[in-house]
Amino acid sequence: MPLTFPTPSAARDDLDGLLLLGGQPTVENLVAAYSQGIFPWPVDGWPLAWFCPPRRGILRLARLHVGRSLARAQRQSPWRISFDTAFGQVMRACQAQPRPGQAGTWITPQLVRGYEALHAAGYAHSVEVWEDNTLVGGLYGVAVRGVFAGESMFHCQPNASKLAVLALAEHLRARGASFFDIQQLTPHMAVLGSEEVSRDEFLALLAAEQGVGRQLF
Missing domain, CATH: 3.40.630.70 (Leucyl/phenylalanyl-tRNA-protein transferase, C-terminal domain)
Known part of the structure; x- marks a missing residue:
């Protein structure tokens, strides 16, 4: 099932811009993420993490x-x-x-x-x-x-x-x-x-x- 990303302005500054946990790096999810300025960054021990950092x-x-x-x-x-x-x-x-x-x-x-x-x-x-x-x-x-x-x-x-x-x-x-x-x-x-x-x-x-x-x- 494709991911629905929160708006990037909702990213958590105290967690380096974390927006969402979970999902898979499918073509559909990656295209949707990059079109909004979001990218995946795996963190050990977490489900796949998606970020839009404050800087x-x-x-x-x-x-x-x-x-x-x-x-x-x-x-x-x-x-x-x-x-x-x-x-x-x-x-x-x-x-x-x-x-x-x-x-x-x-x-x-x-x-x-x-x-x-x-x-x-x-x-x-x-x-x-x-x-x-x-x-x-x-x-x-x-x-x-x-x-x-x-x-x-x-x-x-x-x-x-x-x-x-x-x-x-x-x-x-x-x-x-x-x-x-x-x-x-x-x-x-x-x-x-x-x-x-x-x-x-x-x-x-x-x-x-x-x-x-x-x-x-």
């Missing part, structure tokens, strides 16, 4: 910052970048990526199955960075109603995930997007010019972007 990380494409060393790495990179050619491989590499301060990963087998179904339905997408035929970096996320939400990234070589972000930013900007959702601001993304906004500001940006009706992929 939201975004990258405004007009404010993308590319430092000198990253610009040089982009110009000189021998790597090949592709889109949507190895979604499952990217997601599993993100799942296996060590995270400082984390004992495991939030990318559960249940979520892998759910997002792979979402990819097959045309809503989830990946960016791949290749060294010959070896995947050395990438990211994946969800595009619903003209807004892209980044989920996770990984790298096996320095700057590989950042080059994936730059490729994604160029792709989205060429299609008229003004920002993409990164959910949580991290030092890795802050270097690229990402910022944190309130839930209300994020939801206003989301509604404005959705109103244009862009096709991102």
